[in-house]
Amino acid sequence: MAAASNWSNSFDIVVIGGGAAGIGVTASLLHRRPALRIAIIEPCDKHYYQPAWTLVGGGAYDIAQTARNMADVIPPKAEWVQAAAIGFEPDNNLDNLADGRSISYRQLIVCPGIRLAWEKIEGLQETLGKNGVTSNYHFDLAPYTWYLTKNLRSGKALFTQPLMPIKCAGAPQKAMYLSSDYWLRQHTLDDIEVEFNTAGAVLFGVADFVPPLMEYVKRYHAKLAFNSNLVKVDGTNKIASFDIKDSEGNVTRIEKPFDMLHVVPPQVAPDFISKSPLSDASGLCEVNPKTLQHPRYSNIFSLGDVCSSPNAKTAAADRKQIVIVAENLLAAKEAREFSNIYDGYGACPLTVENGKVILAEFGFGAKLLPTFPLNPTVPSRFAWFLKAKLFPWLYWNGMLKGREWLTRSTSMS
Incomplete structure (x- = not known):
């Protein structure tokens, strides 16, 4: 494999995927440690807020508001490598790209999403x-x-x-x-x-x-x-x-x-994950579901839809997982004990009619984890406001910028 040509081909952290998980975790890491050299491997030039597509299909949201240029959401201090990942050499700390380059990392975050x-x-x-x-x-x-x-x-x-x-x-x-x-x-x-x-x-x-x-x-x-x-x-x-x-x-x-x-459509892990040493039997990127660290490669973490943690695959889950990965990856890097565990939080705002949502928030074992002091099983206009107005704003202005609102995690202690 040829070495990366435009920059030294070694990064502190390489992030696979420029979706919600990849952009969010990069921004959070750079807030904590601004000097980190982080590369995001992402071939697409558009970034989408996918949770609103349900509303678009129901005539309640403008499709144009769900897309932005990737260049506008990549954190300014990160290096965007606009190429597709095709495989890993975890024993050599290398990620191989479709254009023939290899990127070297000290730590790797795997979050390319799942494929339709x-x-x-x-x-x-x-x-x-x-x-x-x-x-x-x-x-x-x-x-x-x-x-x-x-x-x-x-x-x-x-x-x-x-x-x-x-x-x-x-x-x-x-x-x-x-x-x-x-x-x-x-x-x-x-x-x-x-x-x-x-x-x-x-x-x-x-x-x-x-x-x-x-x-x-x-x-x-x-x-x-x-x-x-x-x-x-x-x-x-x-x-x-x-x-x-x-x-x-x-x-x-x-x-x-x-x-x-x-x-x-049926949904599967991308081939470069499922056919790699990182995958579990189902083809997803294997992790310890509580720490989101790979069980065989301690310098690799995964989050988002492609990780094997048995949580609901939603942007809300990404929001909580970002904090777990950012904290635990830095703890691993600095030889500290992990201080955060993931409780399996995911949320699915169920749009049951135009103007009302059942805000289903839950974790491992189907445990209810409501954020607000309301009965989560009752459809509400407040939850519709969250889904249609507040959550998109929080996504673009909070989560993708490393602002960790509504992300309280569980301490290991």
């Missing part, structure tokens, strides 16, 4: 963005979700959820609630058959939130199909094929016609 595997659903890629097939998981498609919602007067609307792990486990059903709420307000819901197909066995993984969500399922007369996994889309004929698993594990393929199909 559209190709795992037969026929999907050819029909996305047309024939009534959409997804709020893509910047270009969230506005199409709203277009379809506004223009559907009757017929069948299918919403899907693949097997875990996925980004924001509530997002697949949030799309259903916002569309259904619009149809209810337009008095067209009686002519639209709404169905939610999830590959899982439950509506939501934290039991406390299922009863209030079921109230909305009833309100919108939505049909729930569990253990129902989307495997094929025929966009021209508007037919979606699902593999349905029964209680004995037998699988039957069923075709369902649709007029609108909102797809959430």
